[in-house]
Amino acid sequence: MERLRAWVRGLLALNGTARGIAGGFALGVGLSLIPVPFLGMVLALAAAPLLRANVPATYLGTAVINPVTGALFYFGELWLGCWLWGLPLPRWGELVLLDGSGWWALFKALLGPFLLGAAVAIPVLAGLSYVVVFALVRAWQRRPMTPAG
Numbered sequence: 001m002e003r004l005r006a007w008v009r010g011l012l013a014l015n016g017t018a019r020g021i022a023g024g025f026a027l028g029v030g031l032s033l034i035p036v037p038f039l040g041m042v043l044a045l046a047a048a049p050l051l052r053a054n055v056p057a058t059y060l061g062t063a064v065i066n067p068v069t070g071a072l073f074y075f076g077e078l079w080l081g082c083w084l085w086g087l088p089l090p091r092w093g094e095l096v097l098l099d100g101s102g103w104w105a106l107f108k109a110l111l112g113p114f115l116l117g118a119a120v121a122i123p124v125l126a127g128l129s130y131v132v133v134f135a136l137v138r139a140w141q142r143r144p145m146t147p148a149g
Contacts, residue, residue, distance in 0.1 A: 040065070
């Protein structure tokens, strides 16, 4: 728990405005939901200075979607897209029986729902992360300063 507190304190203490820090974090989160390894990170870090977003906060936002959490986020995008499209998710018993051509056919069939899910999830999650980080940074920056910290 102390590591999490230290991480949040570090994020809130980044040199920058609340808008720049929250914008950078949201940019990192949003673009990291693009399911191409490192593409979201590269795009977010390249866009951050152009958008006057805090670059360290952008990097931290990209770290939210990582090899450990990425599968969960990408599955969430697929689930959301299938739900919006009105399609059921494939069952595990069906998946284990697929060969290469079956996987390719499944990929093609689910690409549209996945992209739809991503198109909805990216702005929603980026927007939510912006609001949360903005509120945290504003509260942190407005707190009374004590001699110890």
